[in-house]
Amino acid sequence: MNETMIHCQAVSKSYKKGNTLVTPLESLDLEVPAGEFLALMGPSGSGKTTLLNLLSGIDSPSSGKLVIHGTELSGLSRRDLTAWRARNVGYIFQLYHLIPVLTAFENVELPLLLSPLSKRDRHARVVAALDLVSLTDRMHHTPSELSGGQEQRVAIARALVADPPLLVADEPTGDLDRESANRILELLQQLARRHGKTIVMVTHDARAAAAADRTLHLEKGVLLENP
Ligand SMILES: Nc1ncnc2c1ncn2[C@@H]1O[C@H](COP(=O)(O)OP(=O)(O)OP(=O)(O)O)[C@@H](O)[C@H]1O
Ligand SMILES: [Mg+2]
Incomplete structure (x- = not known):
């Protein structure tokens, strides 16, 4: 696969904090091919969440060029x-x-409620997404009746239900025990390898990063391959 999913060119992001300007990302370049599972590491405050927010269009860069899945x-x-x-x-x-x-079912259905899909198609999609994360047997339970690992799998199903090409994950295993974390990492690997999803995962855990195809380190606004 050689299609480019993420193309960041000289992307900067600044925030005003009182009278001072904080610039977590400065002239950042990043190229991610479609289907890659990328891990992003870096100290607290280095701008990892800021970058995910830019990649997902939740926030906009202060300057620079950002092309995702062919759209600037x-x-x-x-x-x-x-x-x-x-x-x-x-x-x-x-x-x-x-x-x-x-x-769980209703949580996963939520992103589809504004789509023009019929109720029957919507339900089929929700069940397919819950099946991918092996949770169809728990779909009528509320989050408090699920384990942390199961809750995270519901959240992954919700992220997947509209079939987006790009998944971003901010420390998706940070709150889980080792076994549940491994299951989530295997699931993310499978989503990249079998379903062609591009995944950008922020993590503090080198073992989680090892599940990815490539790891980049964000240090003082710069991305490094081998710090
Ligand atoms: N909305 C905002 N307004 C002002 N400053 C912000 C805002 N969001 C982030 N920042 C600042 O930008 C810098 C980077 O924050 P960011 O949340 O991206 O770090 P991070 O790498 O995700 O850290 P952590 O590992 O702790 O989650 C920090 O100095 C933070 O205080
Ligand atoms: Mg963060």
Whole structure:
């Protein structure tokens, strides 16, 4: 696979904090081919989450060029960016961010509620996504009735249900025991290898990073392959 999924060219991001300007990312270049599972490491505050937010169109760069899946994001209006995000990116969080009063099924269904799919097609997609993470037997349970690893698998199903080509994950195994973490990492590997998803995973854990095809280290706004 040699299609480019992520092309970042001289991307910078600054935030105003009172009177000072914080610049977590400065003139960053990054190229990720479609289907790659990339791990991103770096000290706290080095801009990892900031980068995921840019890659997923949640936030916009202060300067530079960002082309994801063939779309230059800076050319999109706020509204088009939201629509683009719904089709192109699934976001997986460390603490799952599931809605506690909804069942696993309903949590996964949520991103599809605004799509034009019929109820029957929507349900088929939700079941397929839950099947991919091996949780169809728990789909009518609420998050409090699931283990942490199961909650994270529901969150992965939710990120996948709209079939986006890009998945970004912010410390997806940070809150899990070793065994549950391994299961999540195997699942992410499978999503890249069998389903062709491009995955960018932030992690503090070198063992988690070892599951990826490549690891980059973010240090003071710069990406390094071998620090
Ligand atoms: N919305 C914001 N407003 C102001 N400053 C911000 C904002 N978001 C992030 N920052 C600053 O940008 C820098 C990078 O933050 P970021 O959250 O990307 O780091 P990180 O690498 O994800 O850290 P951690 O490993 O602790 O999650 C930090 O100095 C942070 O305080
Ligand atoms: Mg972070």
